[in-house]
Amino acid sequence: MEVMQLVGIAMVSTILCLVIRKDRPEMANFVAITAGVIILLSVVMKLNFIVEGIQSLADKVNIPAMYISLIIKLIGICYIIEFAVSLCNDCGEKNIATKLEFGGKIIIMTMSFPILLSIVDTIISLI
Numbered sequence: 001m002e003v004m005q006l007v008g009i010a011m012v013s014t015i016l017c018l019v020i021r022k023d024r025p026e027m028a029n030f031v032a033i034t035a036g037v038i039i040l041l042s043v044v045m046k047l048n049f050i051v052e053g054i055q056s057l058a059d060k061v062n063i064p065a066m067y068i069s070l071i072i073k074l075i076g077i078c079y080i081i082e083f084a085v086s087l088c089n090d091c092g093e094k095n096i097a098t099k100l101e102f103g104g105k106i107i108i109m110t111m112s113f114p115i116l117l118s119i120v121d122t123i124i125s126l127i
Helices: 002-021 024-043 047-062 064-089 092-124
Strands: none
Touching: 002 024, 024 064, 047 064, 064 092
16 A cells, blocks of 8 residues: 555656756756655654564574665665666756766765674674
8 A cells, every 4th residue: 555655746746847847947956855754754664674683583593783774875875876866857957867876876885894894804804
């Protein structure tokens, strides 16, 4: 049922954008951004279930909470950057979208570095 609501919001927004775009392109961009934010916010609430499941599995396997928290943050950053890049592309700002995507990759790389160090330390201790 929730999928149908999301599809409905997307379809109505798309049709509205198509109708408005020829007369008021700035309003069409506003409608598209608003629809995207509504869809994003409605889906974010569902992520709590997944986060709790991942934390439960991590507790069973004795993975430090710091790593699980970091991985969840990295995944969140990926989704937020992807969403923002899509919005920039929708508004015709491909240059900004490209720079944003590059910046997101750098942030993800720097944030994931402690996990890489931990993996290398584990491999070294096994040798």
